[in-house]
Structures are given as C-alpha cells and as structure tokens.
Amino acid sequence: MNEHTDDISTDETTQRKHAAMIDRLSNLHQARISTKTNSKDPTFESTQSFLTTFTNSKQSIESSLTQIQQIPNQDPNSDLERISNSISDLEKLVAENSYFLPPYEVRSSLKTISDLKQTLDSVTSKVKPRKKFSFKNKPTKKQEPEPKPKPESESEPEHKTSYTINDSPGFRGTENAILTKEFTGSEIREFVLSDLTNCEVKLKGRFRTLFINRVRNCKIYVGPVSGSILIEEAEGCLFVLASHQIRVHEAKLTDFYLQCRSRPIIERSCGVRFGPYRLCYDGIETDLKESNLYEDTGNWANVDDFQWLRAIQSPNWSILPESQRIDMVKI
Structure with missing residues (x-):
C-alpha cells in the first residue's frame, strides 16, 4: 500500500418538518450575518442576489446551446467543453451558497442544472452524431501506459469530473x-x-x-x-x-x-x-x-x-x- 501525506406530501407532519427546516436555515443565515466581519468570501448571503446571478448564467448557457445548433462548426469540441464547464461552474455556485438558500431554491436550482445537462447531451448528439459526448467524462484507456501522477500533485486532474476545478487542491x-x-x-x-x-x-x-x-x-x-x-x-x-x-x-x-x-x-x-x-x-x-x-x-x-x-x-x-x-x- 502506498502512503502519501495529505448528497410532497401534504401531510401536516411533513409540512411542519419542512417549516422547521426553513426556520433553522433562516436562523443560521442571520447568525452568519451578525458574526461575519472583514470577510472577502464571494458567496452572496442573499437569495435574491444568488437568483439573479444564477438566472443570468443559466440564460447564457441556454443561449450558447441554441447558438451551437444554429451556427455549424466543423470542430464543436471546444464549444461543447466550454458549455460543460459553465454548467459545472453553475453547479459549484449552488454548492457554495446552499447553506443559506431556502430548500425550495436548492431543489429548483439542482433541477435546472439537471435539465441543462440533458439539453447539452441532446445538442451534442446532434452536432457530433458519430461520437457521443457525455457531460461527465469517464476515465479513458490510454494507448500507451503512463505512470499515474502522485496524489500530492494538486494542479492538474488526471480525469475530468463534473466537479473538477483545475486550480483546486x-x-x-x-x-x-x-x-x-x-x-x-x-x-x-x-x-x-x-x-x-x-x-x-x-x-x-x-x-x-x-x-x-x-x-x-x-x-x-x-x-x-x-x-x-x-x-x-x-x-x-x-x-x-x-x-x-x-x-x-x-x-x-x-x-x-x-x-x-x-x-x-x-x-x-x-x-x-x-x-x-x-x-x-x-x-x-x-x-x-x-x-x-x-x-x-x-x-x-x-x-x-x-x-x-x-x-x-x-x-x-x-x-x-x-x-x-x-x-x-x-x-
């Protein structure tokens, strides 16, 4: 072994539980606001600010998906990858702000992201019919064996995943x-x-x-x-x-x-x-x-x-x- 240092029911009980959850999230949000000082954290701390940014990003992705179908490109790989990365960034945005968002907004945002992924797969099958492009790439076999990178190398990932952030440790x-x-x-x-x-x-x-x-x-x-x-x-x-x-x-x-x-x-x-x-x-x-x-x-x-x-x-x-x-x- 090598060693290296370094996730609707209308029943009244269900309604009460969800109401209590919303209250807890609201109280948490207020507590964070009252204790937060001199922070450079780019998260929004405001549902409306988040929704504005989320909606703008969503509309930009939808516009790109429409454009790639209307304007043929001999090599659409770069456009498809750019859109895929934009969807990943949008998912990351939800993850970083979900601690203060109401549960309904979290569910709605995740549903929107899921729909965008499905649309991307559909568009990909049209512009690249011979080779299906998947939003989440699985590891592929290399023609020639190469040594695996050491875990402490935290700059470039070996495989791209839906949450890959190139510069993240x-x-x-x-x-x-x-x-x-x-x-x-x-x-x-x-x-x-x-x-x-x-x-x-x-x-x-x-x-x-x-x-x-x-x-x-x-x-x-x-x-x-x-x-x-x-x-x-x-x-x-x-x-x-x-x-x-x-x-x-x-x-x-x-x-x-x-x-x-x-x-x-x-x-x-x-x-x-x-x-x-x-x-x-x-x-x-x-x-x-x-x-x-x-x-x-x-x-x-x-x-x-x-x-x-x-x-x-x-x-x-x-x-x-x-x-x-x-x-x-x-x-």
Whole structure:
C-alpha cells in the first residue's frame, strides 16, 4: 500500500418538518450575518442576489446551446467543453451558497442544472452524431501506459469530473493508498476528491467547500466544512464529515457519520445509513467552533430524500444501529 501525506406530501407532519427546516436555515443565515466581519468570501448571503446571478448564467448557457445548433462548426469540441464547464461552474455556485438558500431554491436550482445537462447531451448528439459526448467524462484507456501522477500533485486532474476545478487542491485518480493532508491557519477555500478506489483519506483542518466525485470502497475522514459538501457517485464507502450542508447524489451501500447544521439531502441513492460524527484530532474542537459546527444538532438523523416524496419513511436510507457504528476515529 502506498502512503502519501495529505448528497410532497401534504401531510401536516411533513409540512411542519419542512417549516422547521426553513426556520433553522433562516436562523443560521442571520447568525452568519451578525458574526461575519472583514470577510472577502464571494458567496452572496442573499437569495435574491444568488437568483439573479444564477438566472443570468443559466440564460447564457441556454443561449450558447441554441447558438451551437444554429451556427455549424466543423470542430464543436471546444464549444461543447466550454458549455460543460459553465454548467459545472453553475453547479459549484449552488454548492457554495446552499447553506443559506431556502430548500425550495436548492431543489429548483439542482433541477435546472439537471435539465441543462440533458439539453447539452441532446445538442451534442446532434452536432457530433458519430461520437457521443457525455457531460461527465469517464476515465479513458490510454494507448500507451503512463505512470499515474502522485496524489500530492494538486494542479492538474488526471480525469475530468463534473466537479473538477483545475486550480483546486485535491486527490485525484488514485488507488490503494492512504492519502493525508493537514491544513493549519486560515480556512481552505475548496478541496476535491475524485476517482479514488480502495483509499483511506484523512483531511485535518477547516474547509469552505468539499467536492467528492466517483469514489469506491474508500474511507474518508474530514475536518469541519463551513459551507457545503457535494458527493456524487459513491459506492461501498464510509464517510465521517461535518458541514453546514451535505448533499449526496448517486450513493449506494455507504455509511455516513455526520455533524451538520441543516438536514442532509440524498438523491438517486439507496442502501445508505447515517450515524453521528466520529472524528477526533488535535485541534478539532477549535476548528468545529470556528466553523460554527461544534454543537450537535441531531440533523444527521433527519435526512431528506428528494426522490421520495411520500409521507412514510424513505426505504433508501436508515439510521445505523448503535451496535454497528464505528468507534471514535483519531487521525
């Protein structure tokens, strides 16, 4: 093993739960405004400001999709990639601002992004009929074998994913490794975990945003994330995470140990289980307090399944029995 340092029911109960969730998000937003000083954070802190920027970006992407069909291009690859990157940026925008947005706006924005992805695939099949272009590229086999980049190389990703940010630090394209990283001092803007298999990841310190994409049979332990964690395509994994907002897309047979200010959101997932946060390292109490995540709200047990709109419990997730929960993990 190599070692490297570094997710509609009209029933009255359901309505009350959603109303309580909206109140909690509103209270969180007001608390952040009252405590925020001298910040250079570019997030909007205003639903209307976010919606204006989101709508302008959406309209720009739709205009580009229309134009690429009306004006033939012998080599549309660059245009298609530019549009794909714009959609990824829009998804990143939602992830970074979802901690203060009303749940309805989060769901509506994610639905818009999903529609844009489908439109891009449809347009691609028309302008490139011989070779289908997918919004999310899977790793491709190389004609000649090349050595894998070392995990500590955090500049260029080996494979492009829907959350790839070229200049963001992260671990990408790695198998059978222990990956550790410790950040001290100021909060890290964002971190990326992508295309990992059979890895153990240990991240110490404070983060603003965490993107996790295509991980399989991994154990991932992360310090507090003051903004959002967005997970897509996880199978057979174990996550220990603390964040204001956690959203999970396409996860299966995976356990989550969480501490979060808002209700975790899952979508297109099955066989996922939830328990309380189980992470310990020197200085974690300070990191949790500075990220406003020190208090256990119990929201780890209040999961919203966006694919399950009935009043009864979703069959896609469950609470981890106490007898099956892991012990406190020290990293």
